[in-house]
Amino acid sequence: MPLNEEQLQQKRDERREQILSAALKVFARRGLIGAKMSMISEEAGISQGLMYRYFSSKDELFITLVERAIQGSIEGTRQIHQMPGSPLEKLTKLTELILDEEGQLYFLLMHQVRTSDEVPEKAKGLLEYASMDLYIDMLKPVFEEGQKNGELAEGDISELISCYFTVISGLMTLNIPKTQGFQLPRVELLMRIFTRSQ
Amino acid sequence: MPLNEEQLQQKRDERREQILSAALKVFARRGLIGAKMSMISEEAGISQGLMYRYFSSKDELFITLVERAIQGSIEGTRQIHQMPGSPLEKLTKLTELILDEEGQLYFLLMHQVRTSDEVPEKAKGLLEYASMDLYIDMLKPVFEEGQKNGELAEGDISELISCYFTVISGLMTLNIPKTQGFQLPRVELLMRIFTRSQ
Amino acid sequence: MPLNEEQLQQKRDERREQILSAALKVFARRGLIGAKMSMISEEAGISQGLMYRYFSSKDELFITLVERAIQGSIEGTRQIHQMPGSPLEKLTKLTELILDEEGQLYFLLMHQVRTSDEVPEKAKGLLEYASMDLYIDMLKPVFEEGQKNGELAEGDISELISCYFTVISGLMTLNIPKTQGFQLPRVELLMRIFTRSQ
Amino acid sequence: MPLNEEQLQQKRDERREQILSAALKVFARRGLIGAKMSMISEEAGISQGLMYRYFSSKDELFITLVERAIQGSIEGTRQIHQMPGSPLEKLTKLTELILDEEGQLYFLLMHQVRTSDEVPEKAKGLLEYASMDLYIDMLKPVFEEGQKNGELAEGDISELISCYFTVISGLMTLNIPKTQGFQLPRVELLMRIFTRSQ
DNA sequence: CATGAATGAGCCTTCATTCAT
DNA sequence: GATGAATGAAGGCTCATTCAT
Numbered sequence: 001m002p003l004n005e006e007q008l009q010q011k012r013d014e015r016r017e018q019i020l021s022a023a024l025k026v027f028a029r030r031g032l033i034g035a036k037m038s039m040i041s042e043e044a045g046i047s048q049g050l051m052y053r054y055f056s057s058k059d060e061l062f063i064t065l066v067e068r069a070i071q072g073s074i075e076g077t078r079q080i081h082q083m084p085g086s087p088l089e090k091l092t093k094l095t096e097l098i099l100d101e102e103g104q105l106y107f108l109l110m111h112q113v114r115t116s117d118e119v120p121e122k123a124k125g126l127l128e129y130a131s132m133d134l135y136i137d138m139l140k141p142v143f144e145e146g147q148k149n150g151e152l153a154e155g156d157i158s159e160l161i162s163c164y165f166t167v168i169s170g171l172m173t174l175n176i177p178k179t180q181g182f183q184l185p186r187v188e189l190l191m192r193i194f195t196r197s198q
Numbered sequence: 199m200p201l202n203e204e205q206l207q208q209k210r211d212e213r214r215e216q217i218l219s220a221a222l223k224v225f226a227r228r229g230l231i232g233a234k235m236s237m238i239s240e241e242a243g244i245s246q247g248l249m250y251r252y253f254s255s256k257d258e259l260f261i262t263l264v265e266r267a268i269q270g271s272i273e274g275t276r277q278i279h280q281m282p283g284s285p286l287e288k289l290t291k292l293t294e295l296i297l298d299e300e301g302q303l304y305f306l307l308m309h310q311v312r313t314s315d316e317v318p319e320k321a322k323g324l325l326e327y328a329s330m331d332l333y334i335d336m337l338k339p340v341f342e343e344g345q346k347n348g349e350l351a352e353g354d355i356s357e358l359i360s361c362y363f364t365v366i367s368g369l370m371t372l373n374i375p376k377t378q379g380f381q382l383p384r385v386e387l388l389m390r391i392f393t394r395s396q
Numbered sequence: 397m398p399l400n401e402e403q404l405q406q407k408r409d410e411r412r413e414q415i416l417s418a419a420l421k422v423f424a425r426r427g428l429i430g431a432k433m434s435m436i437s438e439e440a441g442i443s444q445g446l447m448y449r450y451f452s453s454k455d456e457l458f459i460t461l462v463e464r465a466i467q468g469s470i471e472g473t474r475q476i477h478q479m480p481g482s483p484l485e486k487l488t489k490l491t492e493l494i495l496d497e498e499g500q501l502y503f504l505l506m507h508q509v510r511t512s513d514e515v516p517e518k519a520k521g522l523l524e525y526a527s528m529d530l531y532i533d534m535l536k537p538v539f540e541e542g543q544k545n546g547e548l549a550e551g552d553i554s555e556l557i558s559c560y561f562t563v564i565s566g567l568m569t570l571n572i573p574k575t576q577g578f579q580l581p582r583v584e585l586l587m588r589i590f591t592r593s594q
Numbered sequence: 595m596p597l598n599e600e601q602l603q604q605k606r607d608e609r610r611e612q613i614l615s616a617a618l619k620v621f622a623r624r625g626l627i628g629a630k631m632s633m634i635s636e637e638a639g640i641s642q643g644l645m646y647r648y649f650s651s652k653d654e655l656f657i658t659l660v661e662r663a664i665q666g667s668i669e670g671t672r673q674i675h676q677m678p679g680s681p682l683e684k685l686t687k688l689t690e691l692i693l694d695e696e697g698q699l700y701f702l703l704m705h706q707v708r709t710s711d712e713v714p715e716k717a718k719g720l721l722e723y724a725s726m727d728l729y730i731d732m733l734k735p736v737f738e739e740g741q742k743n744g745e746l747a748e749g750d751i752s753e754l755i756s757c758y759f760t761v762i763s764g765l766m767t768l769n770i771p772k773t774q775g776f777q778l779p780r781v782e783l784l785m786r787i788f789t790r791s792q
Numbered sequence: 793c794a795t796g797a798a799t800g801a802g803c804c805t806t807c808a809t810t811c812a813t
Numbered sequence: 814g815a816t817g818a819a820t821g822a823a824g825g826c827t828c829a830t831t832c833a834t
Contacts, residue, residue, distance in 0.1 A: 008817090015818095034231040034316040037804060047820045052805065108313060115306060115373045118232040132379030153390075163383035170368020175313045181330035185361035189391050192351075193383075197395030235829060245795045247831085256829065429628040430712040433808060443816045445810085454808065504709060511702060511769045514628040528775030549786075559779035566764020571709045577726030581757035581787075588747075589783050593791030602796090609797095631825060641799045646826065 069106035087146030267304035285344030483542030681740030
């Protein structure tokens, strides 16, 4: 007696997530080529063959993760507007969220797309869509307000935001928690870059 | 006219460098597994077979590069003591040197060793040797002097230095020059983290 | 309202035919290995799993079709004795029947058994049973009568019949209708081989 | 000490032929999918990997053979104009050549291209180039002369030639020599189709 | 020494078959 | 019974490494 449509779909969705989660772990630490489908399927606890009912190829799996990474980073950044407090408080909170978050693996993934020649063209293309300008536009109102009320340092806003994301991305890419020696700087230290010295 | 012993050795040395340089380029952008020996030999302008007269395996080639990366980063850091000027000037100069330098590929390499599971155990071991404590010890005198004369911010010295290297490593790992959107922050912005606000 | 025993059996029989018919189409055009069970089940409009309640394996399905092909060709040839008219008329009629018939797919199947190494031993064995001698024996009386009454050409009867079946088989194997360029020769042309020139 | 350029090229050419010859045997008897690269390499007496230095894929290997088959059949047919004797003698000789020849495997190959859905589009395309009209044009002069001098039967020349090639193709496709029971009809029997009865 | 041909282990992917529901 | 999810054994292809020349 077959399952009904809805149950089936739910099970399929869960499996899909299961695979994506496993793939993210393996891709992040081994790269597109270094990741073996056998590793992913083992991590997901299923057979190799089954993965191909959900993703038609290793590349598709990879690209799906890249899409999520980009979408997540955009949505995460956008949250700043819902946050309470002054511009500096908002920025601090956003930074803590990003650095805290489990999104590290996604940063590693995006780093691979950016620096590696072996990822599919399509993934490269996706990344271009998420240009720095996009993030600058999202944060611009907050920085403007911060400069106006004197919390944030003077200077070219685009440069400041670009610097912010570059530093944050660098830190996230280092994938610090699992790394001996390195440890994430405290957010207050980082914030000094953007705050008006008094 | 056959070359004499010395000339022969010199030619061997040159070739070795040639191979290492080619390998660095390829490893940095493709990772250990993504890099094909054929790519490296082509980049080096020699046949595949010949590479095996200089390095017994791909792993050995990789490990040799990791050794150089570590050695280079230590020597580079150590230069700070020969630099002229105040502590802050020294730190600024060192930062400019690191960010400027062509050593980006080495940072990518070390990033791979740190984050990737596909790298030989031996390479992982080498990295442990270059612990954060090593760098902290090298910069400690400069930071102490800087705090004493009021140029540098108060606070735990180890934390400050660790923050310094973490931020710098992150930036270098992003491999920025070839990346659209990202651009290296100006050193003055970064230095705000460590300078006493007045 | 559950079906009774008999209805059930009838449904099973229909389904079996449905599967065999679908399998014949797919096997004929793609060969034993090229045919995927998924294609057959789709063509038959049922699930893959269900096929295994009717045929225990792909090979069994294939062999069943080969048995039918052989049986059909023997029964078809035997019909000549029920046909009206002179020997030449009988032969012409038989030829038209064979060439006309939808049995092309069976010819393709038998061709595969004959020429392909990938077919199960058992299928090869079945084909041996349907030797040329069997067909010669069936047509011998007709040819003898035709030679006696002067309609058919003189010559070794076995050779003539063998030539007949070989030419016909070749034409059927070409699977002409779906092929551009080739077209079935008119039966009258073919019959010239066997008729006495006058 | 490497071989000189010419020796190298010759060795490469021999290897190429070796592989093509092995591939023809295996493809002809097992079809595109049924043929395993391991079988071909074993037949050729080399490793699997080496084949990929000469042909970039199984499909390319297959297509190369199809090209040869087509080219060979065209060139073979064209020979008729160099043959001595009357039109009927020419046709008889050509038929003997075709049926005699070791080209059977090529006919099997072309048959697969014609009837199978699993061959690459490119191979299908090649076959269209070698249309029946091409062959009709090549033989037309001979048939015309034969009809004029009374050797060949009256009737539509295109139909006669088409019938000729269809019958011959059918016979060749049966791959008779290796087949029990079937035997190639004598050419004289076949020729009756085209000769004027007297 | 230098080349690139040759090998074979291993990976992605497909698909016959089985199994849970 | 009926479905389609799940498995795992190949097969095509790549590439590090070896070897003949």
